[in-house]
Amino acid sequence: xxxxxxxxxxxxxxxxxxxxxxxxxxxxxxxxxxxxxxxxxxxxxxxxxxxxxxxxxxxxxxxxxxxxxxxxxxxxxxxxxxxxxxxxxxxxxxxxxxxxxxxxxxxxxxxxxxxxxxxxxxxxxxxxxxxx
Amino acid sequence: xxxxxxxxxxxxxxxxxxxxxxxxxxxxxxxxxxxxxxxxxxxxxxxxxxxxxxxxxxxxxxxxxxxxxxxxxxxxxxxxxxxxxxxxxxxxxxxxxxxxxxxxxxxxxxxxxxxxxxxxxxxxxxxxxxxxxxxxxxxxxxxxxxxxxxxxxxxxxxxxxxxxxxxxxxxxxxxxxxxxxxxxxxxxxxxxxxxxxxxxxxxxxxxxxxxxxxxxxxxxxxxxxxxxxxxxxxxxxxxxxxxxxxxxxxxxxxxxxxxxxxxxxxxxxxxxxxxxxxxxxxxxxxxxxxxxxxxxxxxxxxxxxxxxxxxxxxxxxxxxxxxxxxxxxxxxxxxxxxxxxxxxxxxxxxxxxxxxxxxxxxxxxxxxxxxxxxxxxxxxxxxxxxxxxxxxxxxxxxxxxxxxxxxxxxxxxxxxxxxxxxxxxxxxxxxxxxxxxxxxxxxxxxxxxxxxxxxxxxxxxxxxxxxxxxxxxxxxxxxxxxxxxxxxxxxxxxxxxxxxxxxxxxxxxxxxxxxxxxxxxxxxxxxxxxxxxxxxxxxxxxxxxxxxxxxxxxxxxxxxxxxxxxxxxxxxxxxxxxxxxxxxxxxxxxxxxxxxxxxxxxxxxxxxxxxxxxxxxxxxxxxxxxxxxxxxxxxxxxxxxxxxxxxxxxxxxxxxxxxxxxxxxxxxxxxxxxxxxxxxxxxxxxxxxxxxxxxxxxxxxxxxxxxxxxxxxxxxxxxxxxxxxxxxxxxxxxxxxxxxxxxxxxxxxxxxxxxxxxxxxxxxxxxxxxxxxxxxxxxxxxxxxx
Numbered sequence: 001x002x003x004x005x006x007x008x009x010x011x012x013x014x015x016x017x018x019x020x021x022x023x024x025x026x027x028x029x030x031x032x033x034x035x036x037x038x039x040x041x042x043x044x045x046x047x048x049x050x051x052x053x054x055x056x057x058x059x060x061x062x063x064x065x066x067x068x069x070x071x072x073x074x075x076x077x078x079x080x081x082x083x084x085x086x087x088x089x090x091x092x093x094x095x096x097x098x099x100x101x102x103x104x105x106x107x108x109x110x111x112x113x114x115x116x117x118x119x120x121x122x123x124x125x126x127x128x129x130x131x132x
Numbered sequence: 133x134x135x136x137x138x139x140x141x142x143x144x145x146x147x148x149x150x151x152x153x154x155x156x157x158x159x160x161x162x163x164x165x166x167x168x169x170x171x172x173x174x175x176x177x178x179x180x181x182x183x184x185x186x187x188x189x190x191x192x193x194x195x196x197x198x199x200x201x202x203x204x205x206x207x208x209x210x211x212x213x214x215x216x217x218x219x220x221x222x223x224x225x226x227x228x229x230x231x232x233x234x235x236x237x238x239x240x241x242x243x244x245x246x247x248x249x250x251x252x253x254x255x256x257x258x259x260x261x262x263x264x265x266x267x268x269x270x271x272x273x274x275x276x277x278x279x280x281x282x283x284x285x286x287x288x289x290x291x292x293x294x295x296x297x298x299x300x301x302x303x304x305x306x307x308x309x310x311x312x313x314x315x316x317x318x319x320x321x322x323x324x325x326x327x328x329x330x331x332x333x334x335x336x337x338x339x340x341x342x343x344x345x346x347x348x349x350x351x352x353x354x355x356x357x358x359x360x361x362x363x364x365x366x367x368x369x370x371x372x373x374x375x376x377x378x379x380x381x382x383x384x385x386x387x388x389x390x391x392x393x394x395x396x397x398x399x400x401x402x403x404x405x406x407x408x409x410x411x412x413x414x415x416x417x418x419x420x421x422x423x424x425x426x427x428x429x430x431x432x433x434x435x436x437x438x439x440x441x442x443x444x445x446x447x448x449x450x451x452x453x454x455x456x457x458x459x460x461x462x463x464x465x466x467x468x469x470x471x472x473x474x475x476x477x478x479x480x481x482x483x484x485x486x487x488x489x490x491x492x493x494x495x496x497x498x499x500x501x502x503x504x505x506x507x508x509x510x511x512x513x514x515x516x517x518x519x520x521x522x523x524x525x526x527x528x529x530x531x532x533x534x535x536x537x538x539x540x541x542x543x544x545x546x547x548x549x550x551x552x553x554x555x556x557x558x559x560x561x562x563x564x565x566x567x568x569x570x571x572x573x574x575x576x577x578x579x580x581x582x583x584x585x586x587x588x589x590x591x592x593x594x595x596x597x598x599x600x601x602x603x604x605x606x607x608x609x610x611x612x613x614x615x616x617x618x619x620x621x622x623x624x625x626x627x628x629x630x631x632x633x634x635x636x637x638x639x640x641x642x643x644x645x646x647x648x649x650x651x652x653x654x655x656x657x658x659x660x661x662x663x664x665x666x667x668x669x670x671x672x673x674x675x676x677x678x679x680x681x682x683x684x685x686x687x688x689x690x691x692x693x694x695x696x697x698x699x700x701x702x703x704x705x706x707x708x709x710x711x712x713x714x715x716x717x718x719x720x721x722x723x724x725x726x727x728x729x730x731x732x733x734x735x736x737x738x739x740x741x742x743x744x745x746x747x748x749x750x751x752x753x754x755x756x757x758x759x760x761x762x763x764x765x766x767x768x769x770x771x772x773x774x775x776x777x778x779x780x781x782x783x784x785x786x787x788x789x790x791x792x793x794x795x796x797x798x799x800x801x802x803x804x805x806x807x808x809x810x811x812x813x814x815x816x817x818x819x820x821x822x823x824x825x826x827x828x829x830x831x832x833x834x835x836x837x838x839x840x841x842x843x844x845x846x847x848x849x850x851x852x853x854x855x856x857x858x859x860x861x862x863x864x865x866x867x868x869x870x871x872x873x874x875x876x877x878x879x880x881x882x883x884x885x886x887x888x889x890x891x892x893x894x895x896x897x898x899x900x901x902x903x904x905x906x907x908x909x910x911x912x913x914x915x916x917x918x
Contacts, residue, residue, distance in 0.1 A: 016174070019141040019182035026137065061177050063170075081432045082439035090181045101424045104433065106440050107417060112184040120413035127443030 007032035009126040012051060014044030014070065015059035015088075020111070024057060024118070031119040032128075041065025048074050053083065054126040058105070060089040060096065068103040075104035084125040088113055135238075141182055142235045143534060148175040149228050150608060153221060157611045159205075160217045169212075173202045179227070188240055190248030191230045197252035198223045200259060214619070216258060221612070223251045246363060249301030257295035281305050281359050281383065284335035293332060293361055293385070303332070303385040306369055308358040309339065310379050315352055319376070322358075327372045330364040361385060409448065410480070417444055418481045422474065429468050434461070441477070453480070535598075537638070544595050548883035551588050552902040557581035559905040600784075601641040603681040603690065604632035606648060610679060613649070617656045624663050624674040625656065631681040636688040636784050643762055644690065644782070647755040651692045651778050652677070654752075659696030659776050669773065671695065683784070687764075690780040699770035701727040708736070728768055732756045763806055789884045791901075791911055793877035794860060797846015800877065802901065802911035809863055811876055813856035828870060830861060837870045843917065864914045884911060 011033045013024045025035045036051065038044035042064045048056055056074065060067040067087055074080045086107045087100040097108035107121065123130055155172035159165055180195040198220055204210040226247060233241050282290050282305070297303045306328055310321040325334055339357045342349065362369060366382060373380050410418060421437045438461040445454035460476040557577055565574035607629050618625040635641075655677060663673035678693045701724040708714045708730045719727070730736060734753040752768075759766050764782035791802035812830075819826050819837060826837040837859065841847070860871040884899035891897075898913035 015181075017178040017182045018144040019137065019185060020178075022137055022140050023185050059181075061174065063174060075432055075436075082436045084436070084440045084443065090177065090184065098423075101420075102427060104436070106424060106436060107420050111181050117413050120411065121417065124414055124417055124444040124447045125440055127446035129449055130447050 006034070007123075007126075007128045008034075009054040009122075009128060010034040010036065010052065011055045011057060011122060011126075012036050012038060012044065012047055012053045013057045014038045014041065014047075014062070014067070015057075016040055016062045017059070020059070023112075027115045027118055028122060031123065033122060033126075041067060041070035045070050045073050048080060048083075049077055055122055056083060056085045057122075058085060058087050060087055060091065060100070068099055071100070071103040071105050086121065086125070138186065138234065138238065141186065142231055144182060145179055145231045146228070148179045149224050149231070151175040152179075153224050153612055154608065156212075156217050156220055156224075157615055159212055160214060160615070163212055169202070169206050173199070173206050176202055186234075188230070188234065188244075190240060190244040191227065191234075194223060194227055194230075194248040194252050194255075197255040198227075201255050204259060210258065219251075219254055219258065223255055226251050246301065249296055253292070253296030253301060257292060281307060282385075284337050284359060285333055285361075289333055297385045301363065302365070304362050304364065304366060304369060305383040305385050306358075306360040306362060306373070307381040307383070308360065308373070308376065308379055309381075310354050310356065310358075310376065312353050312355075314354050321354060321356060324373060324376050325358045325360050328360050328362050328364065329368045329372055330362050332361045332363060334358060334360045409450070410444075414444060414448070415481060417441075418477055422477050422481070425470055425473060425477075429470055431465065431468075434465060434470070434473065437473070438465075441480075540595070540598055540638075544599065547588065547592055547595055548885075551592065551883060554581065554584050554588050555903065556906060557584065596637065599638045600635040601638045602633045602635050603641055603644070603688070605641050606645045607632045607679055607681070609645075610648075610652060614652065614656065614677060617653065618660075621656060622662060623656065623660050625660060626674050626676050628676060628678045629680075630678065634681040634683055634688055636782065640688065640762055640782050640784070643758065644780070647758045647766075647780065648679075648690065648692065650752075650755050652679075655692060655694040655696065655776065655778075659694045659698070661697050665697075669697075684781070686784050687781050688784055690782070691777060692779075693775060693777040695775040698772040698774055698776055699728050699731070699768070700772055704728060704730050708733070711736070725769070728770055731768065732766070789911070790879060790881050792860070792879045793909065794840075794858075794871075794873045795875040795877060796844055796873050797841040798874070799844075799846055800903070800907070800909055801844070802882065802909050803860065803862070803871075803914065804898070804911065805879060807862040807864060807914050809861040809868065812859050812861060812870075814859050814870075815856045819857070826872075828859075830868070830870070833868060835861065835868050835870045837872055838918070839872045841872075841874070862914055864918055867918075869918065882909075882911075 009032075011024075011028050013021055013028075013035060014037075015021050015024070016039055021037045021039075025037065028035045033055075036047060036053075038047045040062045041058075044056075044058060044062075045065065047053075048070075056071075058067045058071060062070075065073075067089070071085055071087070074083070074085065084107070085105045086109055087097075087105040088109045088111055089096055089100075090111045100108045106125070109118070109121070120130070122128075152172045152175040155168045155175065158168040159172065162168065176195060176199045180192060180199050183192045183195055201210065201216065201220065205212045205216075210216070230240055230244060230248075233239070233244070282294075285293075293303060306325070308321065308325050310319060310324070311317070314321060335358070337357050337359070338355050340355060342355070364372075369380075369382060370377060418441070421441060425434060425437055427433070438458075441457055441461075442454055445451075445457055457476060460472040464470055464473040558581055561574040561577040561581065564570050564577060610629070611627055614625055614627045660675040660677070661669070661671075666675065667673050676695050678691070680691045680693070682689055701722075704727045705714075705719040705722065708727075709716050709719050713730065713733055713736065714722075722730075731752045732755075736753065752766075756766050759780055759782065762782050764780060767779045767781075768776065769779075770776040790805040792805050792808055793800055793802055814828055819828050821827070822834070826839075827834050828837060829835070858873050858875055860873055860876070862869055862871060882901035884901055887894060887897055887899060895916045896913055897910050898916075899911050901909050901911060903909050
């Protein structure tokens with residue numbers, strides 16, 4: 001795997017699926033992002049509060065604390081009012097998307113997220129200048 | 133990247149399947165266990181999500197069906213009875229088989245689609261028709277079968293097949309209307325329709341009403357129409373019916389009730405003339421922000437959207453647009469009104485912005501007209517973009533490392549080599565002293581050896597720790613197994629597992645599976661009674677089977693205890709006599725415990741009829757030999773009517789074998805210390821002769837003597853009259869023998885190498901090891917020798 005550059009942006013991936021986390025890590029690191037992982041909402045919240053991230057990618061259905069709850073809690077912290085948050089879920093439902101937005105997510109994607117789309121989205125949300 | 137991801141998936145999937153299966157068993161016992169249902173659901177849900185990363189639609193489809201069933205269970209819409217558990221477990225087993233295929237071949241087998249559809253269909257049939265499901269139209273080149281085609285099938289059969297179609301299986305409906313005069317052309321319509329491959333169901337009906345049975349019936353005119361349902365492909369059907377194609381109509385089978393409005397994905401499909409500036413991803417982001425802020429004015433949400441769109445424009449190098457965006461945002465925040473932002477977003481989404489333009493883009497009609505021009509200069513930017521963070525150092529998320537077992541084994545072997553190689557140093561030191569006359573050098577080598585010795589020992593210990601596995605590895609398969617067997621036998625059994633985190637060497641833990649399985653099957657088959665029998669005997673109808681593991685010094689003890697009918701010593705005696713294993717007199721002389729121990733004899737089996745569970749031929753003798761091969765012991769105690777306790781005691785580790793080195797005919801041999809009872813020196817006077825054999829008496833027991841030089845060759849050394857003959861007293865397969873050797877040497881821990889290559893067939897040796905001076909030491913296998 002080549003890592004052509006490091007773009008200086010850090011992404012926190014919160015998902016209880018080990019394979020899914022590896023996948024995001026792979027896709028995002030290839031695009032130059034720094035990636036950290038958390039395996040459930042509680043850990044995700046802790047890391048989000050402590051770490052200096054540019055983007056959160058959050059699964060919905062997770063043990064201990066689900067994605068909606070985690071996002072809502074993240075938004076309580078003034079330092080995290082503006083951080084872009086993507087929810088990625090297996091459920092392709094409008095209601096789920098609206099719930100995610102209501103909780104404070106900025107974007108809702110459906111698993112499995114296409115690598116190119118995920119990369120482009122992550123770059124756009126974090127303001128990485130894209131190749132022209 | 134792909135293979136690593138797939139490997140990870142295989143590993144994760146197996147863990148999730150295990151979690152799901154054990155959770156299901158818990159649920160079957162405690163249907164209301166909310167924790168368990170959530171755990172099972174989440175495992176299956178996560179599996180579905182992960183499987184979507186790979187091109188394995190059948191796998192995903194099957195997992196999805198299981199998830200839907202579990203969702204209904206979770207919401208209380210369905211009760212989880214044993215039949216549903218069976219279906220789910222079968223489905224999970226199939227998923228496990230798919231995972232094995234992926235692991236082995238990197239892809240699913242060719243029939244995966246069909247198999248998955250069958251399982252998914254069976255699961256979905258439980259859901260009831262109301263559930264919407266993915267509809268896959270089997271063969272889009274064919275029209276859909278009209279409902280009247282299906283009217284002739286029995287309702288249950290039809291529903292089952294529709295469920296399969298709903299689950300995505302490609303089913304075809306074949307309507308065959310043979311020619312009226314076909315009986316004259318040698319056509320057999322029934323045979324023709326039966327030739328359709330993968331036939332699932334056939335109905336026959338009359339084309340026209342039969343009319344009056346006497347007046348109108350023409351037995352030479354074919355008035356039949358056949359409708360067949362098949363899982364075969366269109367080509368296969370056409371091939372089979374090739375001579376009757378004119379009379380055949382083919383349709384795709386679609387579950388009509390399943391054609392519900394498909395749920396639109398929230399990420400709306402891009403319109404054809406997608407803005408070149410934003411691209412698909414950007415348009416989705418912008419469109420979503422319109423939805424996000426649509427909920428009403430919310431400062432936090434608005435600022436988050438503000439940052440995000442700012443980032444987006446920065447990413448696209450649209451600095452001019454970004455400035456305008458910040459103005460619009462500031463305006464909106466100041467006025468607590470979403471209009472400027474919404475207008476900007478709507479304009480941005482609709483574009484078309486000139487994408488090819490250089491960064492200082494000319495004013496495009498994006499700026500909402502109603503935006504007051506005054507706001508440009510003095511409104512502070514509310515959307516402060518986060519400063520670029522320092523490059524993230526990806527840290528490992530977990531402190532547990534998963535390593536392939538083969539790598540550990542390799543490491544273990546290498547360390548074994550190192551241990552042996554290290555033992556050459558004292559020999560080298562002696563050479564330095566004696567041959568090269570350098571005492572100093574000898575001492576330095578010895579010092580180096582001491583350090584190296586300590587390090588290798590620590591290393592060996594560390595590797596052995598890595599090799600330790602919890603017995604849960606084997607215990608975990610028993611809940612499912614016990615449940616399945618008990619169900620087949622109509623018995624009720626409560627399995628209790630204790631001490632599952634007791635650890636032992638992986639070789640031991642892995643080898644435990646078969647003996648345990650056999651004992652547990654025996655217990656379920658022969659030990660535990662039917663509920664009615666138990667109640668009659670004053671016991672609770674549900675039997676208890678306990679599997680318990682604990683560590684006892686350097687042994688791990690596994691105990692299998694049931695509260696069944698126990699072993700009847702009288703019956704054992706009878707069977708042993710009937711089978712000619714012992715005489716009636718011998719049998720009567722045995723204590724009850726000794727009688728019970730007869731079950732270890734080869735060929736012993738008391739089950740009146742051979743069941744497919746415990747089977748024939750494999751008995752406790754195999755359990756005993758397996759456990760003994762591992763260097764362990766087995767004991768069975770039983771209380772008639774109260775139950776049976778089987779106890780396996782095994783060494784914690786078998787990587788290192790302790791041997792005693794002996795001198796036989798001038799050569800050195802190793803003898804596993806497990807066999808050695810004691811060492812003794814016999815005065816020639818105490819050796820007696822019985823017939824042609826030499827014996828001696830050891831604690832009231834007559835022990836035969838075996839002269840090892842006669843067995844292995846070599847020249848016996850002269851007996852030192854003052855010290856007597858060196859005799860190693862050993863126990864081999866329950867018998868005591870005295871081995872006459874030339875001399876005892878030291879005991880040592882060695883790593884045994886199996887005999888390989890041309891020597892693999894040589895019996896009498898269990899392996900070789902290297903001595904410190906480089907000589908090969910043969911280690912004797914006493915069981916094979918005698």
